[in-house]
Amino acid sequence: MRLTIVAATGGIGRQLLLQAVDAGHDVTAVARSPEKITAPVRTAYADLAHPDLPALTEAIKGSDAVLSGLGARTTSEAGVATRGTAALIEAARRVGVRRLIVVSAAPIGTLPSPARPHPPRHDPGDGFFMRHLGVPFTHRMFREHYADLAEMEDAVRASGLDWTISRPPRLTDKPLSGRYRTAVDRNVRGGLTASRADVAHQMLACLEQPETIGHTIGVAK
Numbered sequence: 001m002r003l004t005i006v007a008a009t010g011g012i013g014r015q016l017l018l019q020a021v022d023a024g025h026d027v028t029a030v031a032r033s034p035e036k037i038t039a040p041v042r043t044a045y046a047d048l049a050h051p052d053l054p055a056l057t058e059a060i061k062g063s064d065a066v067l068s069g070l071g072a073r074t075t076s077e078a079g080v081a082t083r084g085t086a087a088l089i090e091a092a093r094r095v096g097v098r099r100l101i102v103v104s105a106a107p108i109g110t111l112p113s114p115a116r117p118h119p120p121r122h123d124p125g126d127g128f129f130m131r132h133l134g135v136p137f138t139h140r141m142f143r144e145h146y147a148d149l150a151e152m153e154d155a156v157r158a159s160g161l162d163w164t165i166s167r168p169p170r171l172t173d174k175p176l177s178g179r180y181r182t183a184v185d186r187n188v189r190g191g192l193t194a195s196r197a198d199v200a201h202q203m204l205a206c207l208e209q210p211e212t213i214g215h216t217i218g219v220a221k
């Protein structure tokens with residue numbers, strides 16, 4: 001397939017790129033530091049805090065799917081997931097690219113956002129510990145990051161594209177195992193971690209799973 005991989009220098013983005021190239025996909029890698037990309041792929045520059053729509057449109061044109069590992073590296077950069085993903089959506093629409101797969105986070109399903117002011121109090125996949133300790137703690141701890149991801153999810157859901165949102169819990173740098181669990185529109189029960197490599201694997205697997213279109217997918221070890 002022809003894929004555009006966005007934020008291809010990040011933890012998940014690098015894994016998306018490596019695994020996509022290994023699988024024989026034809027990849028365009030989009031990054032704000034494309035010089036860091038050593039894989040033999042086309043590259044494109046994009047600072048997604050200040051998106052250049054014509055350049056993004058050019059990078060995405062002709063792709064079968066866009067996969068994004070975009071997220072704020074620091075609290076002060078929060079907002080980039082929303083702004084950058086909104087630009088990706090607009091660029092994809094302009095050139096008729098329909099498939100979009102992005103990464104969010106497990107606690108976002110219960111976080112209010114402008115389009116979902118009254119989300120469920122608890123995620124059906126979360127057990128006692130996550131409901132009463134883990135989720136309230138992370139909502140406070142990562143307030144700005146999560147508000148950004150929640151608003152990004154709003155934009156993705158409203159995009160009219162064939163979208164899938166991947167929602168992992170705490171990320172690790174463990175190697176690809178391919179042994180992870182998924183859950184549709186809920187978190188994985190008892191799933192406390194996921195490796196970035198496994199999340200990338202799950203996002204790429206969605207390309208062959210049309211049943212994931214229009215859904216959030218919990219992914220965890």
Ligand SMILES: NC(=O)c1ccc[n+]([C@@H]2O[C@H](COP(=O)([O-])OP(=O)(O)OC[C@H]3O[C@@H](n4cnc5c(N)ncnc54)[C@H](OP(=O)(O)O)[C@@H]3O)[C@@H](O)[C@H]2O)c1
Nearest residue numbers: 007009010011012032047048049070071104105169170171
């Ligand atoms: N940490 C966790 O435990 C956890 C758990 C669940 C979900 N998440 C979420 O999962 C997502 C991905 O995680 P990760 O560990 O792969 O994140 P990461 O390593 O911090 O990667 C973030 C990516 O976004 C890119 N980016 C940030 N600002 C940009 C800008 N202005 N223009 C272009 N690219 C920009 C970064 O580019 P550079 O490489 O140039 O900096 C990097 O490629 C994040 O949204 C994170 O919040 C994290």
